[in-house]
Amino acid sequence: MGPDGKGSGMDLGRVAAVVAAIIVSYVLLSNAVALVLSFPTVWQESPDVYRSGFEGSISLPFVPWSEKDLEIELPYEVPGNASFPVRVIPTAGSLPLFPLYLVLDPGTGRTFQFRLFPEVAVNGSSFLWTLIPPGIPEGNYSAAVSYDERDAGHIIRFDDARIRVLKPDNAFAAPALDRGLATSNTLRISIIGEGGDGVKGVMLRDREGSAKTLSRNASNGDFELDLDRNGIHGWSRMTLETVWSDGSTHSQGSILFLAPYDEWTLPVVDSVELSMPLSEFDELYGQDGGGMWKMGEDNVGILTSTYYSINVTIDPGIERGWDGMEGIPSVPLPQPLLSFEGKRACLAPVDPSGIFRGVYRTPSGYNDHGDGGMVIRVDNWTDDNTILSRDIIFEVRQSPLLTIDPDPFSRPLGPGSNITIRISDGWELVSYRKFPEVPAVSLDGTVLPVGSSPEEGNDDLSAYKTGFILENGSRGQVLHIAAATEFQMEWTLFLLIPTILYPMKGIMIPIWFTVISLSIVMSLVILTLRSTKGTKGGRWRERGWRNPFSDESDIGTLATTFMGALFFSWAVVILFQIMEQPTPVPDVLSEATPDWIQMVLLANASVWEEITSRVVMIGIPLALIEMSRTKKASALAFLLGGRGRVGRNEFVLILLSSMIFGLMHLGWGPWKVLPTFVTGALFGYLYVKVGLHASIAMHFLFDYDSFIFDLLGIPNTQIYIIYYFALITGGFFLAMILARTKWFIEDRSRRRIHPGWILLIHSAGAIFLLIHMFLSEGDATYMVILACIPVLDLAGYVAAEWGLKGPSIVLVTISSLFTLPLAPVGLVWNLDRWNARRNTHGSRC
Structure with a gap:
């Protein structure tokens, strides 16, 4: 078809326009059916009040803070050329959630720190342990326990925990291990002490008796072993032996070290289970009670909660046994550490077979979500030992929102810690939730006083707050909380010029929905009549076409404009995907939002946004301009649009209204402004050229295109046909x-x-x-x-x-x-x- 539209025959462009008109007519019909079918749901659901809340108990973690909380077992005297074990036993019987480190202090300013590994013995007892390698300088050491490896953090000191390291009679071999008993891919062993020239070789012997001979580095005299080449990965506990020039072999006992894992030796996560410690309910979203999710090979979708209990079962991938050294196992369990968007959750073992448990607080805020990878690592001092990575989304949708500050599951809290519990309502889709009664909070059965605390800077939001002091620190206290809020749909009709705010609530919502729906149906009837029979009057009759699918009928003009707008919108989305940039959708339009809420809001947008953005910003200014010229009341016909011609004034007003229309959608994200500006310009073009009924119909096309399939429960194949056709032809239109x-x-x-x-x-x-x-x-x-x-x-x-x-x-x-x-x-x-x-x-x- 030529640009002038007067090409002969049914050329390709005219055929595309006719097909577009047929598709759009079908979609308008299906949308109208969906609008009618939505009436019973909207009238039944929208005036109701919906409750949501939670009730349950959260146990605070056990945090040792003084020597009364831990017992330490270590030898009184050891030679400097031998390894020796250390055990730390919690007096409460449960393992601490946070990593602990053994600190050996000789009083000279330099300390030695070693990771303590949590363990559940085969007999059910729990303890922490480590194996100190040879090479500690001679001297008298006091033993302490710290929460932080780098700066010692809080120190738990023991009055009678002392050890004396003796100077060996002969030279000995000492492994050069990094912090946490980890080593690089090459294990280096140095010879320390007098007479080291007599050591001619060093061997490592595993529990089966197989020996690995280390090669000597000619430059520094150290002995080295390429762990990867020799197939040594993960935790290893081997006997260290020195070979002397006289042919004798001296055993220095066991050493423990962690070699880098490879993909074949990483521990395997058998299962990850997430459950809610608080029994939550939400009548709006149909959520009742708790819930449990298992993470397998597939990614987890949306989880709704604030706090989660986490159970992780790991197959260690290594042979574990008990060597009889004061009941210490041969190698540690590969302790997992869960991380999500930079937030970490420590997990403690609860079973000798490799089951770990912890509590995790989602990093997302209320009515917001964070999406990304949930990562489970082994041994939290190495960053490259990821054993499970899954894409997961947490959404905190239910209200009220629970906040415990400071979070007892993210860092250890000692005696005197001041805990604040805040229970707040929030913005739910289009209105606020309210508290019908004061939340109830108790600690170990003692009821805590709860007072109101309005949200700072927002009088419409309210919150309740209480708190307590951990006099003895976090020691497994049970926190019981019960709270509930009520939600009733409410939103405000907004008009920019002149500024008008009218709240809609209760029975007014279905009544307004009826008015809006009648406006949409009336627009569709006018569109159909003008496309088939035309209307009386020369101006409209000239554009009335008996072929409803002609490219110049009202439906034809609507169809080609709609396809062009749809093409641009989806081209922007595709472009952002190529740029690896997000294109988020507001929560109110997410799949979790009940259909009836979306039906009300989108039907309202189809009419109200056309009135505020087209009639108010284009029609009224044009009417005022016409009245100033002709002084005739007939100029009010501009309010309905459809003058058929885009002049200079119309062109300028379309651009200005489209800019405002685009900025009004900034809440979607910056990606939405440009396509909404272009779509708004096409709405304005259609309003001026065809009429208000056509711009309402096109808006209705965009917003209501999938509800018929949701209401009938059938596959949504129509949408894909429209999108593909728009991508093929919309650019041309x-x-x-x-x-x-x-x-x-x-x-x-x-x-x-x-x-x-x-x-x-x-x-x-x-x-x-x-x-x-x-x-x-x-x-x-x-x-x-x-x-x-x-x-x-x-x-x-x-x-x-x-x-x-x-x-x-x-x-x-x-x-x-x-x-x-x-x-x-x-x-x-x-x-x-x-x-x-x-x-x-x-x-x-």
């Missing part, structure tokens, strides 16, 4: 609108815009996308393609100047298609080249 806008400007200014400016704008847009993608570290391949766009545009322009019309069109078409949302700009150049009768275009704007 949008290019036609842009081309007609260009021709209108040329006719009004009586000056021709050089076609080269179109390609220059297209190339500049591609360069802007290239810069943005480079800064956002997007796809490298697509950046190369964008860098080639100006070259292709220039080649197309040169080919056209040389009279090579076919190659120029091919080059610019290829260039346009690769720029996704900018494709219609490049296609305008092709339409301009095809235009042989430009003097007719002004009448078609």
